[in-house]
Amino acid sequence: MKKDKLKIGIYELTGCAGCALLILDCENELVDIFQAADIQSFLMAKSDNIDGELDIALVEGSVSTEKDIEELMDIRKRAEIVVAIGLCSMVGGIQGRFCDEKEWKENFKKVYGDIEMTHTKPIQSKPIDAYIKVDYYLPGCPIGKEQFLNFFTRMLRGNPPERYPQPVCVECKYNENDCLLKNGILCLGPLTSGGCGAICINHNLPCVGCWGPVEGGNWTSEYYLLKEKGFDDELIKNKMANFSGTKIAEVSEQLIK
Amino acid sequence: MKIVKLKKENLFSFLEAISEEAELWAPVQKYENKHSFQLIKDFSQIDLKYTRTILPPKKLFLPPTFNMFLATEQGYEEDFSHATKKILFGVHPCDIHGLLILDRFFQHVFDDPYYSKARQNTLILGLSCWPDENCMCKSTNTHIIEEGYDLFFSELENDYLVWIGSSQGDDCIRIKPGFFDEDITDEDIQIYIKWQNERDKAFQVDINFVAMPDLMELKYENPIWEKLGDACLACGSCSNVCPTCNCYNVLDKPLLNKDTSEIGRCWDACTLESYSEVAGGENFREKRAQRLKLWYTHKLQAYISKYGKPACVGCGRCASTCPVDINVQTVAKALEGKDMDTFWNRLSKEVTK
Known part of the structure; x- marks a missing residue:
């Protein structure tokens, strides 16, 4: 009954490497993970990495250099299933928040001046699905341990991963927290993908949106609600844009309405 | 007694x-x-x-x-x-x-x-x-x-x-x-x-629940539902805090390196977008207004028609929880034709300005 072990590769493009680190941080399960699958490539965990054919490629980080594009294209060619893990890969990450190319160029110049990049050409940060077809997404900044193990086990059994269609508020109420938004605190729970267990609000800190925009979030209503609660227009838009990556383009249209 | x-x-x-x-x-x-x-x-x-x-x-x-049972190759063990x-x-x-x-x-x-x-x-x-x-x-x-x-x-x-x-x-x-x-x-x-x-x-709220089934029927196409839908954050909190909301979802949690899965159960809410989604990605109630209408039909109409009393017990949790003032009290008053100072009413004026 047992098939050959699934060949899996874990890759990092531009990002903080936190998602790959999180996988490595599954210390109690790490032996199980390496036993259950044939981990072909995982730069953070091992040195004998093979760039061959894969059943599943997990890609962390956004595409922000031409070298990233090449690497990504190569991964797509070799892998049957490509999974975007983490917010950078899904929506472009914090570094993907500027959508206007002109604005991006100005910002780049402000930071780096007229420096000539030698080994690769930097480009505006974008999610990986701007370049390749992505089969599944795993939200989070970084992804969650339980979420990853659940995803990994499901994939081993040939089941598609779970989706995260509900906002943070759902788990927040499961934990019987008081609503911060109702109390006049800038909390992005209703606009953000749940699955994190509402960990920040459990500690009385507002949601900053690190799992990325939830499908069907009502940005217009929350925007006016925050304005009514006295928050500055620019602050609200900045907070909303922080973890929304290139998705903020769609959202901004809603806000202008 | x-x-x-x-x-x-x-x-x-x-x-x-x-x-x-x-x-x-x-x-x-x-x-x-x-x-x-x-x-x-x-x-x-x-x-x-x-x-x-x-x-x-x-x-x-x-x-x-919570976990309902552990599914094994031999059967299942209830929890x-x-x-x-x-x-x-x-x-x-x-x-x-x-x-x-x-x-x-x-x-x-x-x-x-x-x-x-x-x-x-x-x-x-x-x-x-x-x-x-x-x-x-x-x-x-x-x-x-x-x-x-x-x-x-x-x-x-x-x-x-x-x-x-x-x-x-x-x-x-x-x-x-x-x-x-x-x-x-x-x-x-x-x-x-x-x-x-x-x-x-000492009660400060007085709502005529007996009239609600008729009002729901009469105002089923009323623009008020769009107003509520525009403001609703679709967070599902009204359902989660409601003592009579009882919908749930069942989730499989396969266990790593074992041939077993935990079959779990969690609260679900008809006010959430994912609730009415079916295989293939179709959604019967994609719009927030449709979902709110379903919730209030259940609380203020269907249950009253069937059992002679509302599926609302008047605990006030929706009112003390919803950040955009959508709750049994404000919805019932709006159905009665009252113009109230609520966030959803103010938002509607702001957006149509």
Whole structure:
């Protein structure tokens, strides 16, 4: 009954490497993970990495250099299933928040001046699905341990991963927290993908949106609600844009309405 | 029904005596003016003056998330670890009514073993209360309770009148017979009647629920639903905090390097977008306005038509939870044609400006 072990590769493009680190941080399960699958490539965990054919490629980080594009294209060619893990890969990450190319160029110049990049050409940060077809997404900044193990086990059994269609508020109420938004605190729970267990609000800190925009979030209503609660227009838009990556383009249209 | 009297100073000693072999759960202050039913280890934590808890008692019978069973290659092993022996003290009449409605959903046609087991293992000790600006239980006629409890404590000046509602309740009284006085004086009765009259006058909300099924029908296509839909944050909190909302989802959690899976269950809510999504990605109620209409049809129309009373017990949790002022009170008033100062009304004016 047992098939050959699934060949899996874990890759990092531009990002903080936190998602790959999180996988490595599954210390109690790490032996199980390496036993259950044939981990072909995982730069953070091992040195004998093979760039061959894969059943599943997990890609962390956004595409922000031409070298990233090449690497990504190569991964797509070799892998049957490509999974975007983490917010950078899904929506472009914090570094993907500027959508206007002109604005991006100005910002780049402000930071780096007229420096000539030698080994690769930097480009505006974008999610990986701007370049390749992505089969599944795993939200989070970084992804969650339980979420990853659940995803990994499901994939081993040939089941598609779970989706995260509900906002943070759902788990927040499961934990019987008081609503911060109702109390006049800038909390992005209703606009953000749940699955994190509402960990920040459990500690009385507002949601900053690190799992990325939830499908069907009502940005217009929350925007006016925050304005009514006295928050500055620019602050609200900045907070909303922080973890929304290139998705903020769609959202901004809603806000202008 | 037997009614006895307990001196206030003996309450905690009594609770201590009866909870030797069961967990005692009671209202505890979690945030400023926000309470929660919690497992009691220290009696001084119990807040007898609370108004409402953030989550209703349903969390103890069907927790927000729990494992129903472990699926193995041989079959399945049921998991009833949530259904420990409990005494739930301090339940207000509205919440007892909420449990009676859940009984209808989970026990009357098909028996839900996870609910029933926890229900059988829990004693309900009710407590009288005083309304705040969000309490609507007089309008829903759930401020009075005649069944659904083992003991009910009505607060007088120095004593509690204790209604014994079941043989198990009676067994509890017999653990500490010396605490209870069967001699209820005329004076006690006068104090109780006075309290009841004053409590009834203290309600600030008055909604004609009898008229709601007709109003829902008449206003089914009314633009008010679009207004509410524009403001709704689709967070699902109204459903999660509602003592009568009972929808759930079932999730498989496969275990790494084992041939077993935990089959879990979690609260779901028709106000969430994912709720009406089916295989293939179709969604029957993609719009927030449609989902709110469903929720309110259930609370204010369908249940009344079928059982003669609303599926709202007037606890006011939706009102104290929704950040954009969508709750039974504001929706009912809007259906009655009132123009209110609510966020959803202001937003509609702002957006159409």
